[in-house]
Amino acid sequence: MRPEPRPGPIAAILRGRGRTRRALLGDWIRVRTLANSWPALAGLAAFAAMLGLQQLIAPGTQRLLTAVFLFVALAQAWNIIGGYTGYASFGQVAFFGLGAYTVAVLMNNYHVSFWMALPAAVLVGVLFAVVIGVPLLRLRGHYFAIATLGAAEGAREVINNMTSVTGGGGGITIPTFGDQAPTPYFGKPGFYLAFLVLAALSVVVAASLARSRFGYAMVAVHEDEDAAGAVGINTTVVKVVAFGVSAAIVACAGAFYAFQQIEFYPTDVFDASFTVLMVIMVVIGGSGSVVGPLVGAVGLELLSQFLRVNLGSFNQLIFGAVIVLVVVFFPQGVVSYLRDAWRTRHFSVLDNVRRYRL
Amino acid sequence: MAQFLQAAAYGVVQGGLLGLVAVGFSLVWGIMNVVNFSHGALAVMGAYIAWLLNIRFGLDPFLAIPIVAAALFAFGYVVQRSLINLVINAPIFLTLLLTFGLSLVILNGLQLLFTADDRTIDTSYASQSFAVGAVNVPYGRLAACFLAVAITVALALMMGRTRLGHAIGATGMDRGAARLMGIRARHIYAVTFGIAAALSGVAGTMIATVGSFNPTTTPGQLTLDAFVISVLGGLGNMYGALVGGLVLGIAESIGGLLLTGTWVNAIAMAVLIVTLIIRPSGLIGKALYSGRVEV
Numbered sequence: 001m002r003p004e005p006r007p008g009p010i011a012a013i014l015r016g017r018g019r020t021r022r023a024l025l026g027d028w029i030r031v032r033t034l035a036n037s038w039p040a041l042a043g044l045a046a047f048a049a050m051l052g053l054q055q056l057i058a059p060g061t062q063r064l065l066t067a068v069f070l071f072v073a074l075a076q077a078w079n080i081i082g083g084y085t086g087y088a089s090f091g092q093v094a095f096f097g098l099g100a101y102t103v104a105v106l107m108n109n110y111h112v113s114f115w116m117a118l119p120a121a122v123l124v125g126v127l128f129a130v131v132i133g134v135p136l137l138r139l140r141g142h143y144f145a146i147a148t149l150g151a152a153e154g155a156r157e158v159i160n161n162m163t164s165v166t167g168g169g170g171g172i173t174i175p176t177f178g179d180q181a182p183t184p185y186f187g188k189p190g191f192y193l194a195f196l197v198l199a200a201l202s203v204v205v206a207a208s209l210a211r212s213r214f215g216y217a218m219v220a221v222h223e224d225e226d227a228a229g230a231v232g233i234n235t236t237v238v239k240v241v242a243f244g245v246s247a248a249i250v251a252c253a254g255a256f257y258a259f260q261q262i263e264f265y266p267t268d269v270f271d272a273s274f275t276v277l278m279v280i281m282v283v284i285g286g287s288g289s290v291v292g293p294l295v296g297a298v299g300l301e302l303l304s305q306f307l308r309v310n311l312g313s314f315n316q317l318i319f320g321a322v323i324v325l326v327v328v329f330f331p332q333g334v335v336s337y338l339r340d341a342w343r344t345r346h347f348s349v350l351d352n353v354r355r356y357r358l
Numbered sequence: 359m360a361q362f363l364q365a366a367a368y369g370v371v372q373g374g375l376l377g378l379v380a381v382g383f384s385l386v387w388g389i390m391n392v393v394n395f396s397h398g399a400l401a402v403m404g405a406y407i408a409w410l411l412n413i414r415f416g417l418d419p420f421l422a423i424p425i426v427a428a429a430l431f432a433f434g435y436v437v438q439r440s441l442i443n444l445v446i447n448a449p450i451f452l453t454l455l456l457t458f459g460l461s462l463v464i465l466n467g468l469q470l471l472f473t474a475d476d477r478t479i480d481t482s483y484a485s486q487s488f489a490v491g492a493v494n495v496p497y498g499r500l501a502a503c504f505l506a507v508a509i510t511v512a513l514a515l516m517m518g519r520t521r522l523g524h525a526i527g528a529t530g531m532d533r534g535a536a537r538l539m540g541i542r543a544r545h546i547y548a549v550t551f552g553i554a555a556a557l558s559g560v561a562g563t564m565i566a567t568v569g570s571f572n573p574t575t576t577p578g579q580l581t582l583d584a585f586v587i588s589v590l591g592g593l594g595n596m597y598g599a600l601v602g603g604l605v606l607g608i609a610e611s612i613g614g615l616l617l618t619g620t621w622v623n624a625i626a627m628a629v630l631i632v633t634l635i636i637r638p639s640g641l642i643g644k645a646l647y648s649g650r651v652e653v
Binding site for chain 1: 387391393443444446447448449451452455456458460461462463467469470543544547578586589620621623627628630635
C-alpha cells in the first residue's frame, strides 16, 4: 500500500488525522449494526418509495412534491451553517439567486448546456460565499444575520442593475424550445427526479458532515467559539467551509429552479421569503439535526400548500399564526422536543414553554 | 447646483423621518437584543389608524398622533408581555422568526381589512411648499421632520433623566443585576417594546401624511431602512438613529441624482456591510453599552 500523501488542513479535518482511508473504512464496516444503520436504511427506502410513487401520482401532486424536495434541500443547506455552526445567515437566498442567474445567463447569452452551467452556478455560489464569508463570519449573532441580509439585498440590486447581461428588472428567459434550446426541457417528471436527487444528496451531505470530524468542529464552534479555537480548531476555516458547503447546495437548487421556471425576475429568485422559509423550516423541525429540517421542510411546505388551497386569502394570516405558536410552544423545534420528551418521559408542553421565558 | 441643493434639502427632511422610523427599532435591539422584524408592520398599523381617523372623523394626522401612539403602545406592551418575553432567552433566530410571524399576521390582517391599495392621508398643507432661493421645501415633510427630531430628543431625555429611562437602560445593561435592584424586567421590557411600537406608529402616520403606504411593500422597506440606520447610528443610541437617518436620507437623495436605476440601493447595502465589518458600534460615539451580560 502506497503511503498516504500528507493531507491539507481541510482534508485533515474532514477525514480525521493520521488514519489511512482503508483503516477508516474498516472501522466503519465493523461498527455497522441495525441500531446505527436504520436511519440510512429508512432514508434509502424513502428515496425508493418516492421514485416508485412518481409513476402513480397526478401531475399536480408531482409539482407539489417537487416543491417539497426543493425546500428539503434548502432547509438542509441552511441547517449546516445556521443549525450546526450556529451562524444564523439571513442571506442564503443570495446563493439561490446567483445560481439561478448563472444558469440563465450562460444558457441564454452563451448557449451553454444546462449540465455545463450547473457546475458553474455552484462555483459562483461557493466563490461568493468565500468572498463575503471571510469578512462577515467574524461578526456574531444579530450582526451576522443583518450583514448577510444586506449582502443578499445588495446582490439582488447588482443583478437588477446589470441590465446588459442579466436583463435587469425585465427578467430573463431560458430558451427551452426548438433549435434555440441548449438543453431540452426536463418537463414535470424530469424535475421531480432532479429535485428528488438534489434533496437526497443534501440529506446525505448533511448527515455525513454531521458525523464527521468536521461536523464535531462545527458543533464546537456553535457551542463556544473561543473554546473551540483554544482546543486547536481553525474556526475561520470551519465557518467558511460550512458556509461554502451550504452555499453550494443552495446555488445548485437555484440552478435547477431557474431551469424549471424558464422565465423569472430578480425579485423572484432573490425573494427574502426563501431565506425566511429556510430558517422557519429548520427551526420548527429542530436545528442541529438531520431529521429536524427534513420534517420541518416537508411538514411546513405541505401545510402552506394546504392552506393556500383551502383557506384562500386567509392562508398567510394562518401561516403567520402557526409560526408564532410553534416558536412559542416548541422553541427548540418539534423533532427535538419529541426526542427529548421521549427520552425523559416528560411530555409537558408548559414546562417546555418555560425553558426560554423571561 | 440648484438640483443638488434641492436633493440635499429633500434628503434632510426625509432623513429626519427615517430617523424616527429607526429609533424604536434601535431601542428594542439595543435594550432587549431583539431584532424586530415586525417594526415596519407596526408602522403601517399606525398609519392605518391615523388614516381611518382621518376619513371617518376628518381628524388631522398631527392631532391623531396621541391616539395612534396610545393604541400602538398598548398593542406593543401586550405583544411583548404575552409573546416575545416567552422566547427572550432563546437563540436569536427565534425572536427573529416570532416577530416575522407576527408581522405576517398583522399585515395580512390589515390587507384583508383594507385591501392592498396604496393609501395616503390627504391634508390641505402636505403638498404645499415654500421656496428658499431655488430650493422648494414642502410644509408637510418639514413638519414631520421637526416632529421626528422633537420626539427623538424627548426620548433621549426620558432615557437619561427619568426613573423609567434609567430602569430601561439598567435592564438593557445587565438584566440580572437590574432585577436584583427591584426592577420588574418583564414590565420594563414590555414598556420598552410599547414605546418602540408607539414611535413606529407615529412614524407610519407621518409617512402616510407626506407620501403613501400599502401593506405589501411599505413594511419591508421600512424594516430594512431601520436595520441600516440602526447599524449606522449604533444600537440603542437615540441621537445615533437620527444621525443615521440623516446620513441615509441625504445619501439616497443625492445618490438618486448621480446614479441611474437602483444602484443607490446596492451602495446602501455595501455601506451597511462595510460599517458592520469596520465599526460595528456605529458611526458616532459608541453603542449604549459594549459588553452585555446575559442572565
